[in-house]
Amino acid sequence: MFEGVKAEASSSQSISSQASDGSFHISPPSVSSFKREVASKKIRAASSARRLNIAAFKCPLESCGSTFTARHNLTNHINSHNKYRPHRCLCGLSFTTQGVLNRHKKRCSK
Numbered sequence: 001m002f003e004g005v006k007a008e009a010s011s012s013q014s015i016s017s018q019a020s021d022g023s024f025h026i027s028p029p030s031v032s033s034f035k036r037e038v039a040s041k042k043i044r045a046a047s048s049a050r051r052l053n054i055a056a057f058k059c060p061l062e063s064c065g066s067t068f069t070a071r072h073n074l075t076n077h078i079n080s081h082n083k084y085r086p087h088r089c090l091c092g093l094s095f096t097t098q099g100v101l102n103r104h105k106k107r108c109s110k
């Protein structure tokens with residue numbers, strides 16, 4: 001009588017432990033999803049590199065600091081600044097900034 005109850009309890013315990021083992025299941029990551037992740041990282045890196053190129057052309061006027069994606073945009077912008085060129089070389093050419101004038105002076109023979 002007593003032994004029978006014990007056996008019943010032990011058998012039910014073993015069944016419950018088996019069920020918990022069955023529920024413990026780890027699904028391995030699929031190869032296709034991993035490849036997709038790597039591709040997206042590459043695309044992200046390429047887009048960030050493109051973002052760096054956006055500021056490739058910068059206005060030489062330090063007080064302005066405008067940046068441009070294309071050279072002709074910067075040229076048009078500089079033309080708008082050209083009315084004001086306080087930095088003058090001995091040869092008669094004038095420049096918007098001291099830095100640009102110093103660069104010119106290295107080439108200028110006068």
Ligand SMILES: [Zn+2]
Nearest residue numbers: 059061064066
């Ligand atoms: Zn500017």
Ligand SMILES: [Zn+2]
Nearest residue numbers: 089090091108
């Ligand atoms: Zn000069």
